[in-house]
Amino acid sequence: MIESLFPNVDWESMWEATLETLYMTTISTLFTFIIGLALGILLFLTAPKQLWANKVVNWLTGAFVNIFRSIPFIILIILLIPLTLLLMGTIRGPNAALPALIIGSAPFYARMVLIALKEIDKGVIEAARSMGATTGTIIWKVLLPESKPALISGITVTAIALVGYTAMAGIIGAGGLGTLAFLDGFQRSREDVTLMATILILIIVFIIQYIGDLVTIKADKR
Template sequence: MLNDLFPNVDWELMWEATRETIYMTTVSTALTFIIGLLLGILLFLTSPTQLWANKLVNLLTGSLVNIFRSIPFIILVILLIPFTKFMLGSIRGANAALPALIIGAAPFYARMVLIALREIDKGVIEAARSMGAKTWTIIWKVLIPESLPALISGITVTAVALVGYTAMAGVIGAGGLGNLAFMDGFQRSRNDVTFVATVLVLVIVFIIQIIGDFITSKTDKR
């Protein structure tokens, strides 16, 4: 039945491309969460009146985040080709897409982390400080727990964006559904291949959004 509807689709290749897209999205989302969280916390704590208030560190970190957040992803992929080749020895395949995915998404998520932390009631932080809590205790016991729903919501949005990034990376040979849709679908005028790849990308996005919304609702105690 499927072969009749989509005569040009090689289902083995399609499932392999789907696995590559899921792999790229999962790994890059996990590393983006860690790096973005660290950058966001650093931006928050080094801002004026905060525990690590430091104008220079805040300015440098903020500038770094803004620069990489502003570069269009497809241009970032091209700029990072020498770095990717040096690190991984190749610019093709799912692993080769990871540096660009992480560097492109982490600054975006860092800004979302900063916004989430700024929404925390200052009284809660001051209360922890007045009781003699150390900085790392405040981070783990106050900042992260209080902002957790927003952090999860933010990484959900970022993960959805990363699915789109994997599709763009696929255009230059990074593998995944984007690569299959472009190389085997668009360039060979096989519209059914492009259509199926697009549907599978949408399914992945919907699943990520559903999981993210569920976790967010479970962690929101308001």
């Protein structure tokens, strides 16, 4: 039945492409989470009247975030080719896509982290200060736990965007379902391959969304 609906699909390469997409999404989400979190916290703490209020650092971080958030991903990949070559030693395959994926989405997530942190009641931070908490304690025990639901739903949205980016990275030969759909499906006019790749990408997205929603609800005690 499935064989007749998708006559041109090579299931082995389809499975391999799925794993590549999952690999790129997982690794880039992980790094995006760490870098975005750090940038977001820096943006928050260096803003006026905050604990590390510093105009210069705040401006520089803000500029970095805004610039890399604004460059269209497909252009960013091309612009980052020299950096990718330097870091990864190649510009082909799933690993080659990682620098562009991370640099493209970390600033995006940093903005979401900033919004999440701004939602925290200022009084709670003041209360922690009044107890004699250090800034480190405030970050780990107040800022992060108190914004947890927003941080999780933010990374869910980012991870889903990253699935889309990995498909786009397929155009330059990063591998994964995007490459398969483009080279094998589009260029060789095998619509069933494109359709199958799309179905798999949708399944990945739905699973990410489902897990993200579940964890967000569990983390929210408000």
